[in-house]
Amino acid sequence: MRKPATCILITLATLHYAPTASAAGPSAALLVGDGFKDGFNLGFGARGGITLPMNVYVGGTLVYHLGKSDSTPAGDVGFRIFYLGAEGGYDVSAGPLTVRPYLGLGYASATATAFGVSASQGKAAIWPGAVALFPIGNLFVGADARFVAVIDASDASAFSLFATVGMTF
Numbered sequence: 001m002r003k004p005a006t007c008i009l010i011t012l013a014t015l016h017y018a019p020t021a022s023a024a025g026p027s028a029a030l031l032v033g034d035g036f037k038d039g040f041n042l043g044f045g046a047r048g049g050i051t052l053p054m055n056v057y058v059g060g061t062l063v064y065h066l067g068k069s070d071s072t073p074a075g076d077v078g079f080r081i082f083y084l085g086a087e088g089g090y091d092v093s094a095g096p097l098t099v100r101p102y103l104g105l106g107y108a109s110a111t112a113t114a115f116g117v118s119a120s121q122g123k124a125a126i127w128p129g130a131v132a133l134f135p136i137g138n139l140f141v142g143a144d145a146r147f148v149a150v151i152d153a154s155d156a157s158a159f160s161l162f163a164t165v166g167m168t169f
Contacts, residue, residue, distance in 0.1 A: 029166025037158035075115035
């Protein structure tokens with residue numbers, strides 16, 4: 001009976017005295033991940049912003065998904081998507097991690113290519129998500145999960161998961 005109580009006390013003390021993550025100030029990060037849906041697939045991006053002293057994050061992001069391309073006897077067919085916009089969130093310290101739930105609002109452009117002809121269409125997009133960041137000095141690494149929904153385009157939405165690496169200034 002004494003061992004579980006001791007383990008709980010050690011765990012709580014470790015969490016209490018562990019250095020807490022502090023992302024206060026400006027930051028910039030790179031993203032690489034997958035959209036888990038045709039058209040989204042492998043994606044690359046960047047995020048930049050500032051965490052205010054009250055743990056409120058304001059910034060922006062841009063992401064480009066390479067999409068999917070298939071060869072057919074009549075020619076290539078493909079789809080890819082690019083989106084950018086503003087993000088707002090709140091930083092929560094979880095021991096050495098910073099967890100930031102956020103909401104992004106912006107513009108998405110989808111491009112479809114079929115048989116040598118391309119067509120693009122832009123629409124409003126929204127992406128709720130969360131990022132977990134682990135500090136290493138003024139650098140950080142982490143994971144970002146989001147659901148991108150392009151307004152009025154039922155087939156242009158996907159869950160995306162990214163690895164992220166960045167720097168606070």
